[in-house]
Structure formats: C-alpha cells, structure tokens
Amino acid sequence: MSGTNHRHESVIMDRYEMTRALTRIAHEILERNRGCHDVGLVGIRTGGVYLAQRLKQLISQIEQTDVVLGELDITLYRDDLALRKDQPVLKKTDIPFHISDLKIILVDDVLFTGRTIRAAMDGLMDLGRPVEIQLAVLVDRGHRQLPIRANYVGKNIPTAKDENIRVFLEELGEEDRVSKLIDAERTA
C-alpha cells in the first residue's frame, strides 16, 4: 500500500499566512484577557507545543511581558486507548507552574473531532483547577463529535471527513505550511 500511496498536496496556508494568523491570535488573547498577567499557555503535544512557543514569543514582542508555557501529553487520557491497534508513543507532560489560579489557553494545531481537546481538559483538571480554559487552534476543520468550540481560530477550513489536513512546522524540519493531503488513489 505504502509504495503506491502517493499523496496529492494542496497548500492552504503558507508561512506568511501562518504568521499573520498567529499574530492575530496573540493580539486576540491579549485583548480578551486584558493583558496576560494571569494567563498560561499549554501546548498539546506535538504540534501544539511549537505553536504555543510561537504565541509566547509573539505576545512578548507585542507587550514586552513573559507568559508561562507548559507542554501536555494527552496519550493517557485518550478515549480510544483500548481500541487502537498501534501503541501511541508516551511523552512527558511538563507544566512547570501551578495552573490553579490561571486562565489556561490550550494550543493545538488542528481542531477536528474535539476528542483530543476533551482529553486535554481532563489532563489539565488532574493538575489543578484553572480559573478558565480557553482554546486556540491554527486550523478548525469541522466534523466535531463533542460540544467543543475554539476561542481563537487561525483559519476555518471546510473539509470532507476523509480528507487529511496537516500542519507542517519548521521546528519539525519542514517548511511552514498547512496542507490538504489527498490520497492519489482516491482521486484517480
């Protein structure tokens, strides 16, 4: 299968558009929370962590203040752990601050079914009681299976359910872009 599985890629956001979207989200976060003195960013592994780092940097450029930043691994909270055929790779949760008196902004790359965010909220609640949890995503592609909505969205991208949206990041050795990937076999 993998040998014939050539994918057709169409780029939906290039790196300029990504930066603009993230800059806007940074401004929106500051506006909504009236600064960021009681805000903590938590990136969901893996893509969300790098986006959270970028947001932290953008916020410090805009307001010259530092936002605390953590990393959350949601593997142990997944609702499909017992169903999966593969073994998801466990990584470490690293949140080096008390979340209890903060507004936590969860950051992820793509919002799809909402199940990842449900797991992330459960994971977060086990670490304390945040004043508020907000959600920032670079892409919202629809098809929610849970009543979850993002507070900050980089771009809404309508998709078919079996289409694949991927966020490529410089930090992971790719050129920054958001793409729709379509299996060549399907289009042929």
Next chain:
Amino acid sequence: MSFKRKDLLGLGSLSPEEMALILEAAEPFKEVSGREIKKVPALRGKTVVNLFFEPSTRTRTSFELAAKRLSADVVNFSPSSSSVVKGETLLDTARNIEFMQADILVLRHSSAGAAEILAKNSRMSVINAGDGWHEHPTQALSDLLTIQEKKGQVRGLHVAIVGDVAHSRVARSNIHALTKMGAHVRVVGPPTMMPLFLHRLGVQVYHDFDKAIAGVDVVIMLRLQLERQGRSLFPSIREYARLYGLTFERVQRAAKDVLVMHPGPVNRGVEIAHDVVDGGSAVILDQVANGVAVRMGLMYLLSQRN
C-alpha cells in the same frame, strides 16, 4: 517499535530494545507520581490481581500503587487468606481469577517457572514478581532505570553484584539486564554462594571484594537472606559482614561517583554499613521510586497489546 509481548516473565528472553522500550514508557510516569493528584485514567476499567505466595511488602505495594495510579482496580490475594490453604492448585487459582475477568496477574511464587506456567495457560497478562531463584524482572528494570538516570547510560559501565548470587533472583535478572545493555558485570561472593557456570552469562567471578570493587561505577548489594542461615553457606554473619559487607572504606576503592544500590530490605550492619546506606552514594530510595514508574510503564504497555 512497539511492545508485543503478553507477559513479562524474565529478562533472559527479552531483547535490549524491548528493555529500552519499557524504560522509555516508565519515564512519563515519574511525573505522574510527582503530582498532587497521582492518577491517570489509562487503565480505567482494567483489573489487576496481585497473587503473592511469598511475603512481600515493598514489591506488592509498588505494584498496587502502580496499578492504582493508572486507575485500574486492584485485588490482593495472599495464600493465608485464600483457598490455597484448602488445597487448590496454583493453576486452578489462576483460572478462577481469569474467569472473574482480570486483565493482569502479578505473581510471586517460591517455584521457578511458576509465572511461565500460568502465562501459557491463561489469557491474562502475567507479570513475574519473583519466582524462586529464577528472576525478578521489574526489580532489575528499576535498577536499570536508576543507573541510566544517574549515569546517562549503562553501556560501558563496570558493575559489581555482591552477595548470595546463587539464591538471588534479583542477581539473575540484573545480570541479564546489565550484560544485555552493554555493562561489564562482576559478581562477588564466597564460593558457596556462586552458582556453577556463571561465566556463561558473560560475567567475571570474584571472591575477594576489595579486589572486585576497585574502580567500579555501580555496586549492587544483595540482601543476605538470614532466613537461609541454617544452610551453612558461611561460618558466621560476623565473618560474612567482614569479608563481603560494604563499608565506607570499601566504597572509597570504587570510582569516585559510584552508585550504591540495594533491592531491599536492607540488613544494616550486615551486607551494608549504616553510614553507606545513609551516605551520598546510596540510591536505594531512587530505586524504590523508579520501581513504581517502571511497573506503571510495564502495565501500560501490556494493556496496550491487542
């Protein structure tokens, strides 16, 4: 690569990659044990049964805590309070547990191979928590994780294992673990406590502790099983302590940043001196903490098997 096994029976049959996989899975659980709410839902709805035919506090508690922190339900069976005293066989006991829909069985038994027999005859995942003089894999994996954390890597280190090697399942599992991960292992003790054909496991045998400890990076002291005293493996405890006890003076002969390890329970003043147990080189309590993380990682991997 993923962990494909149904059971963990010993390290003799495990590849270095499989051991590395368990250690890697253990790492994130250290953070979980440091939280205020020490619980994740990974094994929610699973049942873990601790079946211990030999007395154990530390290992049983460690398995129990590990399972509970993964949100599994835990049941402890011990022979004094169970039907075993009424004459039920080991296999029948296990079958009964299996048909109560348990998922993981943790077994300690005085007979080598007990865990293997149950594993072959059951759908449950079986974890060997010590079988006779054979193996105690999770203890050796905790030791491996401790060494790896403190030293960066296991490969190339010189490790001395000291004491009653012949009657120690901890020693056997540690020899497998350490040699497979590329450490140079020497075993030290009186000839009465050395099994035959030890060299086949790729270790050097010493009878002189002062010679053996020279320059080593890690010393693993084995508990002197005082309950075996009647077998006259050595003339007196005092003589054993003099020849094979780890004193502060002996620690000085090892490498400067030597790690002193002990699987517990410690006989202070016998195999290891008070000032060494409480000294800066001892990582005995790190071994205990890592034990919980290793067992969590292992149960997580076993429950992921499909």
